[in-house]
Amino acid sequence: MKKRLFTPGPTPVPENVMLSMAAPIIHHRNPEFVEILAQVHEDLQYLFRTTQPVVVMTCSGTGGMESAISSLFGPGDKVVTVNAGKFGERWGTLVRTFTGNCVETMVPWGEAISPERIVEVLREHPDARGVCLTHSETSTGTSADIQSLCAAIREASDALILVDGITAIGAHEFRFDEWGADICITGSQKGLMMPPGLALIAVSERAKDIIEGRKGHPQFYLSLKKALKSHAANDTPFTPAVTLIIGLAEALRMLREEGIENVWARHARLAAACRKGCEALGMKLFSSSPSFAVTPVWLPEGVDWKQFNKTLKADNGITVAAGQDDFAGRIFRISHLGYYDELDMLAVIGGLEFTLKSMGVPFEIGAGVTAVQKAFLEG
Numbered sequence: 209m210k211k212r213l214f215t216p217g218p219t220p221v222p223e224n225v226m227l228s229m230a231a232p233i234i235h236h237r238n239p240e241f242v243e244i245l246a247q248v249h250e251d252l253q254y255l256f257r258t259t260q261p262v263v264v265m266t267c268s269g270t271g272g273m274e275s276a277i278s279s280l281f282g283p284g285d286k287v288v289t290v291n292a293g294k295f296g297e298r299w300g301t302l303v304r305t306f307t308g309n310c311v312e313t314m315v316p317w318g319e320a321i322s323p324e325r326i327v328e329v330l331r332e333h334p335d336a337r338g339v340c341l342t343h344s345e346t347s348t349g350t351s352a353d354i355q356s357l358c359a360a361i362r363e364a365s366d367a368l369i370l371v372d373g374i375t376a377i378g379a380h381e382f383r384f385d386e387w388g389a390d391i392c393i394t395g396s397q398k399g400l401m402m403p404p405g406l407a408l409i410a411v412s413e414r415a416k417d418i419i420e421g422r423k424g425h426p427q428f429y430l431s432l433k434k435a436l437k438s439h440a441a442n443d444t445p446f447t448p449a450v451t452l453i454i455g456l457a458e459a460l461r462m463l464r465e466e467g468i469e470n471v472w473a474r475h476a477r478l479a480a481a482c483r484k485g486c487e488a489l490g491m492k493l494f495s496s497s498p499s500f501a502v503t504p505v506w507l508p509e510g511v512d513w514k515q516f517n518k519t520l521k522a523d524n525g526i527t528v529a530a531g532q533d534d535f536a537g538r539i540f541r542i543s544h545l546g547y548y549d550e551l552d553m554l555a556v557i558g559g560l561e562f563t564l565k566s567m568g569v570p571f572e573i574g575a576g577v578t579a580v581q582k583a584f585l586e587g
């Protein structure tokens with residue numbers, strides 16, 4: 209049976225990217241590798257829409273988040289975070305760990321923070337040094353309007369803007385320079401169509417000045433100061449994941465060939481069709497501001513998550529993601545982030561139909577698949 213992964217990280221890896229990583233290892237100080245890293249640096253700037261450095265770190269996305277917090281802030285620094293799900297919560301945990309002074313703004317799961325609300329928080333906390341946002345909150349499949357949020361924050365305060373773009377980069381329009389973000393992070397195993405293991409971090413001029421001016425704080429491997437210094441020479445401070453960087457070069461080449469605007473449009477199209485397919489099967493959508501990376505759906509009444517998940521895997525070869533925390537066993541999440549196309553959406557909705565039918569859920573067979581096809585045909 210063919211196995212199909214519909215999880216928002218890890219995501220499927222294209223064959224040519226896998227093949228590029230099967231070549232014999234090369235040394236990271238070898239000019240051949242320096243050239244590859246230089247190309248990766250340039251293509252990452254294209255991806256993030258920036259002329260600022262985007263550094264490659266050998267760690268998962270969370271390592272990138274920790275690197276940003278620990279490189280920019282120290283004990284006592286007040287930082288505002290938005291907790292609208294698991295990953296916004298993680299920003300808060302990191303801030304508490306490194307500064308002990310976190311202003312955590314709670315937002316109900318499935319909703320996004322509004323610019324008005326963040327400005328209100330900043331008015332109450334004019335001494336905030338930073339604001340941490342999540343562009344696409346993967347746990348709730350919800351996207352925030354980062355462009356408006358950045359504009360509102362910039363107008364209201366001098367706080368640095370840190371964006372967790374881990375499932376947004378490559379799925380949602382994002383313009384680092386134009387929108388005025390200071391940090392944006394993604395991970396290799398999300399929209400970049402790669403295995404896990406790399407964090408990519410864009411750093412603004414303003415953030416770079418602060419990082420370079422800081423001294424004597426407890427930080428080593430995840431230091432952005434070290435990473436930025438090496439970046440300027442197309443180098444890395446420590447042995448990088450050479451093989452992954454070679455794969456990343458190929459993945460970025462594919463994204464650039466498709467064109468970033470087309471990549472964003474493809475994700476919007478697949479997400480819209482996925483939502484239509486789910487609704488046509490009588491299922492309710494979870495998010496009021498749906499992400500283009502992942503679609504969270506309420507499990508139909510009476511359907512047991514464990515049995516549903518087991519059947520979907522065993523009979524249809526499909527892996528979807530579970531709900532988290534309060535929503536475990538109540539919602540599930542279908543990813544369309546990265547290496548997916550129209551026929552993949554027909555496959556996942558078709559598989560859902562087989563599984564739900566076998567569990568006695570009432571709907572007309574083919575209704576979901578037809579809705580997906582119509583969504584694509586009608587644009």
Ligand SMILES: *Cc1c(COP(=O)(O)O)cnc(C)c1O
Pocket residue numbers: 216217268269270271295342344345346372373374375395404
């Ligand atoms: C996956 C994810 C992370 C964590 O990344 P890891 O690579 O698992 O460390 C952080 N934020 C968001 C929004 C994510 O989707």
